[in-house]
Amino acid sequence: MAIREKILNAVINCFKRHGAKGIDTPVFELKEVLTEKYGEESRLIYDLKDQGGELLALRYDLTVPFARYLAMNKIKKMKRYHVGKVWRRESPSIIRGRYREFCQCDFDIAGQFDPMIPDAECLKIIHEILNTLQLGDFLIKVNDRRVLDGMFAVCGVPDNKFRFICASVDKLGKMSWKDVRQEMIGKMGVTPDVADQIGDYIQQCGGVSLVEQLLQDPKLSQNKQALEGLGDLKLLFEYLTLFGIAEKISFDLSLARGLDYYTGVIYEAVLLQSPAQQGEEALGVGSVAAGGRYDGLVGMFDPKGRKVPCVGLSIGVERIFSIVEQRMEVGPLFRKIQATETQVLVATAQKNFLRERMKLIAELWDAGIRAEMLYKKNPSFLNQLHYCEETGIPLVAIIGEQELKDGVIKLRSVASREEVDIKREDIITEIQRRMSES
Amino acid sequence: MADRATLEEAVRLQGERVRGLKQQKAGAELIEEEVAKLLKLKAQLGPDEGKQKFVLKTPKGTRDYNPRQMAVREKVFDVIISCFKRHGAEVIDTPVFELKETLTGKYGEDSKLIYDLKDQGGELLALRYDLTVPFARYLAMNKLTNIKRYHIAKVYRRDNPAMTRGRYREFYQCDFDIAGQFDPMIPDAECLKIICEILSALQLGDFVIKVNDRRILDGMFNVCGVPDSKFRTICSSVDKLDKMSWENVKNEMVEEKGLASEVADHIGAYVKQHGGVSLVEQLLQDSKLSQNKQALEGLGDLKLLFEYLTLFGIAEKASEEKLRTTETQVLVAAAQKKLLEERLKLVAELWDRGIKAELLYKKNPKLLTQLQYCEETGIPLVAIIGEQELKDGVIKLRCVASREEVDIRKENLVEEIRKRTSQYPATIC
Numbered sequence: 038m039a040i041r042e043k044i045l046n047a048v049i050n051c052f053k054r055h056g057a058k059g060i061d062t063p064v065f066e067l068k069e070v071l072t073e074k075y076g077e078e079s080r081l082i083y084d085l086k087d088q089g090g091e092l093l094a095l096r097y098d099l100t101v102p103f104a105r106y107l108a109m110n111k112i113k114k115m116k117r118y119h120v121g122k123v124w125r126r127e128s129p130s131i132i133r134g135r136y137r138e139f140c141q142c143d144f145d146i147a148g149q150f151d152p153m154i155p156d157a158e159c160l161k162i163i164h165e166i167l168n169t170l171q172l173g174d175f176l177i178k179v180n181d182r183r184v185l186d187g188m189f190a191v192c193g194v195p196d197n198k199f200r201f202i203c204a205s206v207d208k209l210g211k212m213s214w215k216d217v218r219q220e221m222i223g224k225m226g227v228t229p230d231v232a233d234q235i236g237d238y239i240q241q242c243g244g245v246s247l248v249e250q251l252l253q254d255p256k257l258s259q260n261k262q263a264l265e266g267l268g269d270l271k272l273l274f275e276y277l278t279l280f281g282i283a284e285k286i287s288f289d290l291s292l293a294r295g296l297d298y299y300t301g302v303i304y305e306a307v308l309l310q311s312p313a314q315q316g317e318e319a320l321g322v323g324s325v326a327a328g329g330r331y332d333g334l335v336g337m338f339d340p341k342g343r344k345v346p347c348v349g350l351s352i353g354v355e356r357i358f359s360i361v362e363q364r365m366e367v368g369p370l371f372r373k374i375q376a377t378e379t380q381v382l383v384a385t386a387q388k389n390f391l392r393e394r395m396k397l398i399a400e401l402w403d404a405g406i407r408a409e410m411l412y413k414k415n416p417s418f419l420n421q422l423h424y425c426e427e428t429g430i431p432l433v434a435i436i437g438e439q440e441l442k443d444g445v446i447k448l449r450s451v452a453s454r455e456e457v458d459i460k461r462e463d464i465i466t467e468i469q470r471r472m473s474e475s
Numbered sequence: 476m477a478d479r480a481t482l483e484e485a486v487r488l489q490g491e492r493v494r495g496l497k498q499q500k501a502g503a504e505l506i507e508e509e510v511a512k513l514l515k516l517k518a519q520l521g522p523d524e525g526k527q528k529f530v531l532k533t534p535k536g537t538r539d540y541n542p543r544q545m546a547v548r549e550k551v552f553d554v555i556i557s558c559f560k561r562h563g564a565e566v567i568d569t570p571v572f573e574l575k576e577t578l579t580g581k582y583g584e585d586s587k588l589i590y591d592l593k594d595q596g597g598e599l600l601a602l603r604y605d606l607t608v609p610f611a612r613y614l615a616m617n618k619l620t621n622i623k624r625y626h627i628a629k630v631y632r633r634d635n636p637a638m639t640r641g642r643y644r645e646f647y648q649c650d651f652d653i654a655g656q657f658d659p660m661i662p663d664a665e666c667l668k669i670i671c672e673i674l675s676a677l678q679l680g681d682f683v684i685k686v687n688d689r690r691i692l693d694g695m696f697n698v699c700g701v702p703d704s705k706f707r708t709i710c711s712s713v714d715k716l717d718k719m720s721w722e723n724v725k726n727e728m729v730e731e732k733g734l735a736s737e738v739a740d741h742i743g744a745y746v747k748q749h750g751g752v753s754l755v756e757q758l759l760q761d762s763k764l765s766q767n768k769q770a771l772e773g774l775g776d777l778k779l780l781f782e783y784l785t786l787f788g789i790a791e792k793a794s795e796e797k798l799r800t801t802e803t804q805v806l807v808a809a810a811q812k813k814l815l816e817e818r819l820k821l822v823a824e825l826w827d828r829g830i831k832a833e834l835l836y837k838k839n840p841k842l843l844t845q846l847q848y849c850e851e852t853g854i855p856l857v858a859i860i861g862e863q864e865l866k867d868g869v870i871k872l873r874c875v876a877s878r879e880e881v882d883i884r885k886e887n888l889v890e891e892i893r894k895r896t897s898q899y900p901a902t903i904c
Binding site: 039041042058059060061062063064065066067069070073083084085086087088090091093095105106108109110117122124126138196197261338376377378379391392395396399402403405406407408409412413414428 | 480484488492498530531537540545546548549557562564565566572590593633655657658668672783786
């Protein structure tokens with residue numbers, strides 16, 4: 038849990054640094070709020086039993102609740118973060134850090150602004166967080182829904198199959214192109230020719246030069262949607278260069294993202310394997326952050342269909358926890374994980390000093406010092422020292438008969454075993470001094 | 476519903492097709508044709524036109540937290556968490572739902588308030604009702620015998636929410652628990668110390684912590700003549716004393732739960748008592764209770780507890796309070812004889828100024844008797860008149876719980892009493 042706390046703090050600090058305010062929403066929503074927002078993935082929603090009241094379901098993400106919150110409170114502009122759990126009835130794979138209950142850390146910017154600036158900030162935030170957490174090298178893939186749709190159109194995919202083909206393409210992260218192609222032909226019923234044309238496009242990735250190239254592509258450049266998307270991507274790359282992060286960004290035509298509500302730019306961050314992690318599964322642990330633009334979602338909740346454009350990101354902290362747990366010994370951020378933050382154990386080497394221990398510990402607590410004592414009237418000294426070593430408590434404040442007479446407490450450093458007598462009235466300042474130095 | 480969804484999708488696609496054609500400046504005839512198709516499809520959907528029914532609300536008994544509320548919440552949690560950490564607790568988390576079997580049979584009557592998840596073909600699940608049963612499950616699952624842990628998380632109860640009074644169906648609990656076999660009452664004392672630290676740090680005003688013991692209650696029911704089988708139900712009646720008067724509670728016990736009237740009266744005599752460690756001593760001497768083994772155990776432990784609480788410096792915050800039947804704030808007393816007139820004058824002044832006050836109906840009561848009266852009935856303050864004080868123009872104001880006395884100028888007495896009793900609850904010094 039201490040690792041978790043450190044990671045969440047790093048993420049939240051970044052969000053706050055970018056001026057976001059936190060909100061929270063209930064763990065379940067009215068079923069109707071979640072219906073028809075997630076496309077195919079709707080079957081993965083946890084419903085609550087009908088117990089005679091409202092029909093409820095556990096939230097599937099933090100984005101739809103956010104859209105509901107914006108519409109409910111008639112908010113036109115907001116920069117918010119939300120850290121909370123979400124629930125999906127997926128096939129869990131604990132090694133891959135894929136659970137049915139997991140924590141998401143979302144950051145979203147809602148409102149009509151000049152194009153691509155908020156979108157660029159989202160990517161900057163993902164970059165900052167992944168750097169801070171020192172997880173090794175990473176890549177952020179970027180694409181655009183309009184480019185995808187335009188591409189499907191020029192390849193000859195029938196309109197009504199767009200979403201399904203999109204879902205197939207999305208599986209490229211887990212399946213080979215061969216299998217995806219087979220699914221498109223066999224299940225979706227597109228011709229092999231169409232599938233191959235799609236294949237030609239989606240196997241391309243690159244930087245802004247690929248954007249330029251596609252803007253010249255004879256087929257794509259005829260498609261208005263694709264042109265819009267490519268134009269925005271070009272602008273995005275300019276801003277990312279100014280933010281100093283463009284070399285970690287890859288325009289990847291195979292990036293599809295499952296969720297239905299994306300309308301513009303979409304992105305996904307993946308960790309790149311270093312030689313040390315050969316033991317991990319070849320297909321990696323999936324993405325560690327993702328997001329995109331969704332301009333139509335809030336409008337679905339507004340009685341007059343008034344839109345509030347939104348763009349945001351979600352950090353997949355569970356996957357990050359899994360990775361960090363595996364790599365515990367690496368990285369200065371995660372060294373020395375003590376499960377508690379206790380600073381001092383109040384102890385005694387002799388019998389019948391329970392009362393003195395209790396008085397002293399109350400003084401320490403009242404002064405804000407984190408202290409513990411064993412729940413025994415006459416604990417053995419050795420047991421008390423062992424307890425410190427097991428739990429990582431750095432100091433022991435030892436009470437003894439002679440010390441009481443002399444008006445001192447013996448302060449012992451667990452690591453060095455050095456003991457020194459401190460005047461009773463100085464014990465608190467001495468402990469505080471030592472803690473601030475370490 | 477499936478038909479509607481297909482229709483809506485068809486409308487959407489047709490709409491896009493029309494838009495596309497218009498963008499590409501296709502032939503007018505073609506556009507018209509496609510538009511007609513679109514209108515026909517929309518007509519099939521009906522007047523709703525495919526737009527959602529607007530349900531802009533959170534589920535009953537739940538609410539969003541806006542940024543301001545989040546900031547307050549964060550501050551409060553910081554205080555609570557830093558206290559838990561200061562006492563060396565580790566933090567854990569558990570899933571929001573448990574297997575239904577884990578929660579079954581743990582909550583008695585309250586079980587009907589549990590939120591179940593729909594049977595979707597997998598395990599039967601339910602949302603957690605508190606953090607304690609999950610903790611017990613965690614201990615058993617991991618074969619742990621000793622742990623000091625805290626857990627801050629939301630729990631779920633299908634209650635009847637009264638949102639103004641802060642009663643929701645989804646709400647936070649901040650739990651701290653010590654599991655393990657230790658020397659008696661030390662961990663118990665630490666729990667009370669923690670409550671004191673947190674309530675003080677949150678600066679909510681003054682407070683008192685009421686303490687009792689299940690074994691004393693059961694022993695008391697036993698010596699009063701309550702049949703064993705009615706213990707739990709009589710207990711839940713007594714529990715209502717903070718919301719209902721004794722008359723109503725007695726009525727419930729006698730009329731609804733079939734308890735004999737004399738038995739109820741015996742209970743009444745006990746539950747009206749509260750105090751500090753002196754009440755514990757007194758009950759240890761009680762002729763009936765001292766014959767009951769359970770009660771003795773409970774009283775013995777409470778005595779030990781009070782010793783530890785004194786060492787922790789918080790004994791005056793803990794009172795073994797069961798019931799106060801009056802709201803009297805001050806007893807007007809005299810330290811010497813022949814001060815009845817002065818007592819009468821002072822008490823009248825206090826009444827005129829709206830202060831709830833009493834005096835003993837004796838011309839020359841002993842000071843000790845007057846002080847004991849306060850302890851028995853829970854009056855928090857004593858205004859003591861004395862010869863020297865009269866000459867000096869002061870009244871000695873004594874706090875019953877702490878026994879501290881201070882001289883207050885006569886003209887400032889009412890204000891001082893109001894100040895001390897204006898915070899909740901009234902037992903402050």
